[in-house]
Each structure stands twice: as C-alpha cells, then as structure tokens.
Amino acid sequence: MAEREVPAGAMDDVDVVTREVLTASRLLVAVSARSLAEVEDKVTLPQFRMLVVLFTRGATKLVTLAELLQVAPSTAMRMVDRLIAAGLADRQSKPGNRRETLLRLTEEGRRTVEDVTARRRGEIARIVERLSPTQRLALIEALAAFNRAGGEPRAQPGTGEETVPLGWADWR
Numbered sequence: 255m256a257e258r259e260v261p262a263g264a265m266d267d268v269d270v271v272t273r274e275v276l277t278a279s280r281l282l283v284a285v286s287a288r289s290l291a292e293v294e295d296k297v298t299l300p301q302f303r304m305l306v307v308l309f310t311r312g313a314t315k316l317v318t319l320a321e322l323l324q325v326a327p328s329t330a331m332r333m334v335d336r337l338i339a340a341g342l343a344d345r346q347s348k349p350g351n352r353r354e355t356l357l358r359l360t361e362e363g364r365r366t367v368e369d370v371t372a373r374r375r376g377e378i379a380r381i382v383e384r385l386s387p388t389q390r391l392a393l394i395e396a397l398a399a400f401n402r403a404g405g406e407p408r409a410q411p412g413t414g415e416e417t418v419p420l421g422w423a424d425w426r
Contacts, residue, residue: 275400281381289374293366296340300325302370304333305342305359309367313346313356342366 290302297305300323307322308314314322320330334357337343342363348354359367382390401408 282378285374285377285381288377289370292373293370297337297342297366301333301337301342302367304330304337305363305367308343308357308359309364313348313358315348315354315356319357337363 290297290299293302303323304319307319311318311322316330316334317327319334320327323330323333325333334343334345338345342360343357344360345355345357348356382393385393398408
C-alpha cells in the first residue's frame with residue numbers, strides 16, 4: 255500500500271487531525287456494530303454494555319451497575335430482567351448477606367461477550383494487516399499518544415480489558 259503524503263500544515267492543524275480521528279471513530283463504530291450484528295436479536299447495545307460490565311467486574315449489585323452505566327436503577331432493572339430472560343445473566347444472593355442480590359453473567363452471557371469481542375478484534379486485525387509495517391508503527395505511536403492525552407490507560411492483553419468501553423478505565 256502506497257503511503258500518502260501529509261498535506262502542508264497538517265502536522266499542526268488541529269482541525270485536520272480532528273477530522274481524521276472522527277473518520278477513524280466512524281470506522282470503529284461500524285466495526286463494533288458489525289461485531290454485534292450476530293447477537294442483535296438477543297441483546298441491544300445498552301444491554302451489551304451491561305454484559306461487558308459484568309464480564310469485567312464479575313458479580314455486581316444492581317445499584318453499582320446503574321451507576322457504571324449512568325442509568326436509573328429502574329432502567330438497569332429492566333435491562334437485567336431482559337438479560338435474565340435471554341439466559342445471558344442471572345441473580346444470586348450475596349454470600350453472607352442473603353438480602354443483597356448480585357447479578358452475574360451466565361456461561362452463555364460470557365460466550366456472547368467473548369464472541370463479539372473476537373469478531374471485533376478479527377475485523378480490526380484485517381484492517382491493520384492492510385497497512386505497511388511503517389504505517390503500523392506510526393499508528394501504534396499515534397494511538398498510544400492519543401490514549402495518553404485522553405487519560406485512557408493501555409489495555410493489557412489477556413485481561414479482558416479490550417472489552418472495556420472507552421472512558422471507563424477507572425470503574426474497576
């Protein structure tokens with residue numbers, strides 16, 4: 255793939271960089287939407303976000319889920335009820351305090367998050383494979399700098415962090 259020349263002034267032009275980042279974000283949103291397409295009959299995007307929280311945090315109280323998702327507890331309860339009906343989550347009593355209920359993923363819920371994440375990862379890998387080694391290195395450096403500037407810590411391989419929604423790195 256031929257490398258494009260950088261237009262004069264683009265290196266310091268915040269508008270040009272912003273436009274390219276917005277274009278890339280549009281591509282990544284499309285990749286994410288396609289990765290969810292196979293499960294959209296079972297789960298909505300907000301419900302998938304809840305599955306991701308449960309995947310990352312483990313068993314969690316409803317109030318905590320609502321806070322993390324920035325929704326009202328009643329909205330979170332409706333989402334949970336739908337996930338339970340779909341066989342993706344369940345309720346359990348908290349050990350040592352039977353009055354407190356925790357929500358957790360079922361095996362099918364865990365597989366759903368893993369499958370969607372694998373599809374997203376695969377599509378992104380196919381896009382990255384089209385870049386030259388020099389372009390890949392430049393992309394790594396640019397994205398690392400962008401993430402640092404935005405306060406987003408680096409996802410650690412094999413930890414499930416690649417499933418964490420953007421901007422939510424501090425909710426663990």
